[in-house]
Amino acid sequence: MDNVRVLVLSAAGVYAFMALVMGVIPGTILSKTPPTPGLVPLDAAAARGRDVYVGEGCSYCHTQQVRPLAQDRVWGRPSRGGDYAFSTPQLLGSERTGPDLSNIGVRQPSDVWQSIHLYEPRALVHGSIMPAYPWMFVAKDHAAPDDVVVSVPPEYAPPGKVIVATHEEQDLVAYLKSLKQPPLPSRAPSP
Amino acid sequence: MSTATVGRLSSRERFDEASVAEDVAIFSAFTISATLWLLITTAIGLLLSFKFTYPDLATNPFLSFGRLRAIHTNGTFYGWASLALTGLAFYIAARSSGIHLRQKRLAWAALWSYNIAAVLGGITLDLGISNGSQEYREWVWWVAAFFLLAVVLSGVVVVATVMARREREIYIANWYTIGGFIFTTILGVTAAIPIYQYGLGQVAVQGFYMHNAVGMWFTFLALGVTYYSLPKLLNRPIYSYALGVLGFWTNLVFYPVIGAHHYEFSPLPWWFQTLAIVFSVGMLVPVWAGTGNFWLTMRGRWATVRRSYALPFFFVGVLYYFVGSTQGTVEAFRSLQAIWHLTNFTVGHSHLTMYGFITFIAWGGIYGLLPMATGKRPPLLLVGLHFWLAFLGVTIYVLVLSVAGTVQGITWANGDPFIASVEAAAPYWSGRAVSGTMMLLAHVIFAYNVWRMTLAPTPTATSSSPMSLAAESAHE
Numbered sequence: 012m013d014n015v016r017v018l019v020l021s022a023a024g025v026y027a028f029m030a031l032v033m034g035v036i037p038g039t040i041l042s043k044t045p046p047t048p049g050l051v052p053l054d055a056a057a058a059r060g061r062d063v064y065v066g067e068g069c070s071y072c073h074t075q076q077v078r079p080l081a082q083d084r085v086w087g088r089p090s091r092g093g094d095y096a097f098s099t100p101q102l103l104g105s106e107r108t109g110p111d112l113s114n115i116g117v118r119q120p121s122d123v124w125q126s127i128h129l130y131e132p133r134a135l136v137h138g139s140i141m142p143a144y145p146w147m148f149v150a151k152d153h154a155a156p157d158d159v160v161v162s163v164p165p166e167y168a169p170p171g172k173v174i175v176a177t178h179e180e181q182d183l184v185a186y187l188k189s190l191k192q193p194p195l196p197s198r199a200p201s202p
Numbered sequence: 203m204s205t206a207t208v209g210r211l212s213s214r215e216r217f218d219e220a221s222v223a224e225d226v227a228i229f230s231a232f233t234i235s236a237t238l239w240l241l242i243t244t245a246i247g248l249l250l251s252f253k254f255t256y257p258d259l260a261t262n263p264f265l266s267f268g269r270l271r272a273i274h275t276n277g278t279f280y281g282w283a284s285l286a287l288t289g290l291a292f293y294i295a296a297r298s299s300g301i302h303l304r305q306k307r308l309a310w311a312a313l314w315s316y317n318i319a320a321v322l323g324g325i326t327l328d329l330g331i332s333n334g335s336q337e338y339r340e341w342v343w344w345v346a347a348f349f350l351l352a353v354v355l356s357g358v359v360v361v362a363t364v365m366a367r368r369e370r371e372i373y374i375a376n377w378y379t380i381g382g383f384i385f386t387t388i389l390g391v392t393a394a395i396p397i398y399q400y401g402l403g404q405v406a407v408q409g410f411y412m413h414n415a416v417g418m419w420f421t422f423l424a425l426g427v428t429y430y431s432l433p434k435l436l437n438r439p440i441y442s443y444a445l446g447v448l449g450f451w452t453n454l455v456f457y458p459v460i461g462a463h464h465y466e467f468s469p470l471p472w473w474f475q476t477l478a479i480v481f482s483v484g485m486l487v488p489v490w491a492g493t494g495n496f497w498l499t500m501r502g503r504w505a506t507v508r509r510s511y512a513l514p515f516f517f518v519g520v521l522y523y524f525v526g527s528t529q530g531t532v533e534a535f536r537s538l539q540a541i542w543h544l545t546n547f548t549v550g551h552s553h554l555t556m557y558g559f560i561t562f563i564a565w566g567g568i569y570g571l572l573p574m575a576t577g578k579r580p581p582l583l584l585v586g587l588h589f590w591l592a593f594l595g596v597t598i599y600v601l602v603l604s605v606a607g608t609v610q611g612i613t614w615a616n617g618d619p620f621i622a623s624v625e626a627a628a629p630y631w632s633g634r635a636v637s638g639t640m641m642l643l644a645h646v647i648f649a650y651n652v653w654r655m656t657l658a659p660t661p662t663a664t665s666s667s668p669m670s671l672a673a674e675s676a677h678e
Contacts, residue, residue: 042403068268100334
């Protein structure tokens, strides 16, 4: 090959075609996947909470994809394309250092549990290596009337203080509680 | 070239001398800033590895795992490896064309643009501003735009230089580097446009993007560097030009199809995943064509390889290109993904390829070509120490994480409580912190060696053996 223009144009042409066929067209078609029946869009608090989830990089350790494999049954039913209809940016994740969260709103619906766990995971789960998120809370001497107080076990809280959830933390918990897989019609075969 | 001879040169030659000196300055500047990113982002990686063993270490929003992980990956990719390989691609374009670099102002602008992207990317991610935890495209669009601008500018520099070449043929190394700049420009635009990426559609695009960001950018640049450096350092032609051309076109056609193997067992269409697995087997063609070509070029010259500063790095780079890419093919089979998918095995694989392959090739290129450019050599003892710390470090790293991923996958398949997978992997995570420490130490030594090859005041006599100097500079 002795013509740079030919090399540049042919390489660019082939790759542009591949990007169209393997990226743009599948993306366009699959973006139109209709929502799973029963899937509800996030409310305002949960949508803000999802932004916190994205910004903190939760999905580097927590997947949101249940595979059609026996070992994944514990996380819920196998995920369907329509489960992600309201999920942009997508948060399927690539590593499962912590549990899958596709159905965490069903598996762990308690605000109190989620908040204590975010403040210090090891207060609730022995052996957990999840990071603690104390900056999503405020330690106060006395709670104000409209404060959301989190009942952190005393050995994990600063002495003489009450732990109050920030709005950011409440939004994040609202998002986690919203993660519920809509049940499939009963005739759908279970793999 | 020594400045003492300048007085006897014609004005045209003096111009060329200044021009070549600027080429050396560009090559040096790219290498130095790449090295700074390597130090920063792998120090962050090491901190992250300690957090697996000490989860309450450095509990602070700006030092938290979820924010720093993306800074580690994007910083090593787009700060370290991209800058290092682009600097090498410039030097190679000029030298293989028998001329000095064209469009030097664009080269300097690219240097700035790469660095602005990496700085802004680090700051935004640390503030929790991200494009959604989608691996290797976490930077928000206006940060990614600086990176893309740098890629376009660099591509223009390389193409303009190769177009002005003295030889008739375009040397195969330049095919690969030019390809890398073109493909990455197209890929970056494809990934950045949001209007067709929602929900599951974005998952499909992400699979395409994340694999191509590695395969169409770093692989192509690293192969280009190898195609130039191996013949240069061994002073013998590449074994087969035709295998290089075969590798180029098969890489180009197979790589874009295999992205969906990152989402096996996901709701992406089953046939789409199967297609990706089939083409993952097809990837053996370019990988074995490339590695076979490199080994046959090195064949019978192992004594030269051993004595060289740079060739041991190329040897490991080619070896781990072969091992890592072949592993990638095997790993794509569903029977194995059922165990290894979503485990630490993936992290081991990504370090085998991005570190064992890409980073070792970048080091080989820098140790092989930078001293030729600047006339300054690093101490051979420290190059050897860098090599062994990095080689043993990454080898241990990959082994322990491969075992960690396997035990994670087995505890899941056994139906054990989830925490059992955390406890089973814990000892291997400690092993990863140890090997990561070795790797960071290697990078500190490398940084010193880069200083010796560039900014250090005088080209001092070093402890290196005259044999290796002769072997490397005989053809200069």
